Amino acid sequence: MSDPDGIFSAHRPARLAGGFRGQPAVHCPDCSWAQAVDEDLHGDYEGLLFSWHTEHPDEAVDHLAPGLPAGPLAVPGYVRWDQEYGRAVIGDTRTRATVLFNHECLAIFQSVATTGGLDHAATTNARRLGISPGTARPDIVLIATNLYRKGLLRTAQ
Missing domain, CATH: 1.10.10 (Arc Repressor Mutant, subunit A)
Structure with missing residues (x-):
């Protein structure tokens, strides 16, 4: 995918050093996206997960924030x-x-x-x-x- 306007270049998703509570995790240091990695759904597919985030930066959710969010x-x-x-x-x-x-x-x-x-x-x-x-x-x-x-x-x- 080309990126002539540089929209996606600002996002560099990576593994979260040390993981999250003993579980592998990924995050983007350029925004708020972070999540734990499910071994079966994401484990062998981190590159696809990173590509998805780079292509959908507007869906940046910090899934590792404390507690379950209030509300629906x-x-x-x-x-x-x-x-x-x-x-x-x-x-x-x-x-x-x-x-x-x-x-x-x-x-x-x-x-x-x-x-x-x-x-x-x-x-x-x-x-x-x-x-x-x-x-x-x-x-x-x-x-x-x-x-x-x-x-x-x-x-x-």
Whole structure:
């Protein structure tokens, strides 16, 4: 891709030195983009992930900022998800990789896509496990936070 106006040249994505909490991570020192690397979705495809960021600098989100963002969440347009055998099939079009995630992830993607929140996921998981939604919620929030860190969820716009 040519860049006659120098739009993309300002972005130089790279591995984040030391990673993020023991997990590989990438970032762009020229903007706020940062995310953890999912071994299956991004691990062998970092070059594609870097190219995507360089070509989409307007989608720079710091997925490594502390905590899960307040407010509604969304599934980014580059994430494709479906269900198979009650589990989530996640595809990241930035790297063209696909992976099968667990029941909790499926509930989170369904909940976020429907309501922007995690309440439905907590209720669904609680029903599946035979526990209260309040007991299920901390695990759902933790898993959703991990999905957010990997760039598979973002704040709603």
